[in-house]
Amino acid sequence: MVKEGWTGRYYEDFETGDLYRHRLGRTVTETDNTLFTMLTLNTNPIHFDEHLAAKMPFGKILVNSCFTLSLAVGLSVSDLSEHVMANLQWNDVKLPSPVFVGDTIYASSEILGKRESTSRKDVGIVTARTTGTNQRGETVISYERTFMVYKRGHDPRDTLER
Incomplete structure (x- = not known):
């Protein structure tokens, strides 16, 4: 018997005030930081020059x-974004503590609100605040994100043959 794995939440599954403690954490490596920094052409040496950084x-x-x-964001996907059509807005991004190579980041998200879309009947709009913490429990990032999420039965991915 084939059983479906976790497929994520639809618009109807979100309720204001819900708090999701995202299951995974991730330890940041030097390779992660260097590749991302070079990929995005961020030439500030504080991200790759140990001598200067010291x-x-x-x-x-x-x-x-x-x-x-x-x-x-990636840590939150399995709980918030499996059925997202599009991100609409990012607000209030805060970085209260630095992240260093070797830190492990965890995240949680609170649903701040939801509403019907006025332009599309197949999606709703959800706003969440996500907070990332390190292994010491220090908040390293927080932000609000507003996104369009499919209603049940309307995500085109649900009908793909696998």
Whole structure:
């Protein structure tokens, strides 16, 4: 017997006030930071020059903050984004503590609100606040994201032959 794996949440599954503690954590490696920094053409040497970084206020290489954002988003996908049509807005991005190579990042998301789309009947709009913390429990990132998510029975991926 074939059993379906987790397929994610649809618009109807979200309720304001719900809090999702995302299942996975991820330890940041030097390779992650260097590749992301070079891929995005971020030429600030604080992300890849150990000699310079040692002389800066944090005393070591900082993980690229856009990598931190991308990682926090990725950690939230299985709970929030499996049926997302599109991201609409990012607000209030905060980076209260630095991330260093070797830190393990965890994330949680709270649903701030949801509403019907006025332009599309097959999706709804959800806003969530995601918070990323390190292994010491320090908040390293928080942001609000508003996205369109399919209603049950309307995601084209659900009808793909596998």
